[in-house]
């Protein structure tokens with residue numbers, strides 16, 4: 001997310017860019033936060049270490065952001081899609097929040113986004 005955040009900062013500052021398209025591959029838009037990275041960390045380490053810093057950067061970009069989604073958009077990946085101004089979903093797009101099966105709740109803004117939409 002840090003890299004995505006940096007790219008978005010640059011696109012936002014670039015006067016030649018009018019709109020931003022975020023996409024993944026045919027198999028996955030994004031499978032969510034890195035479970036392997038998260039699994040051995042305590043809540044305090046994740047919260048104190050700002051694990052989800054910049055997570056909502058997509059929603060604060062002051063240019064139109066289009067999410068071109070194919071394949072899996074899961075967990076934080078589903079949240080990313082919902083933060084886009086427009087979602088252009090392919091026929092194989094699959095949205096979901098499977099992290100509830102890991103005993104965690106949808107990351108940063110999902111519940112608020114669902115309520116607002």
Ligand SMILES: C=C(C)C(=O)SCCNC(=O)CCNC(=O)[C@H](O)C(C)(C)COP(=O)(O)OP(=O)(O)OC[C@H]1O[C@@H](n2cnc3c(N)ncnc32)[C@H](O)[C@@H]1OP(=O)(O)O
Pocket residue numbers: 031032033034035036037072074075076077098099104105106107108
């Ligand atoms: C904000 C929060 C809290 C979150 O985002 S929590 C994460 C939410 N996302 C998930 O729970 C998705 C978990 N992944 C899946 O359900 C399945 O891997 C998918 C995405 C449906 C793909 O399924 P398949 O096509 O059968 O491929 P699969 O073999 O499971 O995955 C391929 C590789 O990607 C890895 N992978 C998939 N999603 C991952 C993720 N979110 N984090 C880390 N690794 C992941 C997976 O461990 C496997 O690695 P390896 O080849 O080393 O074994």
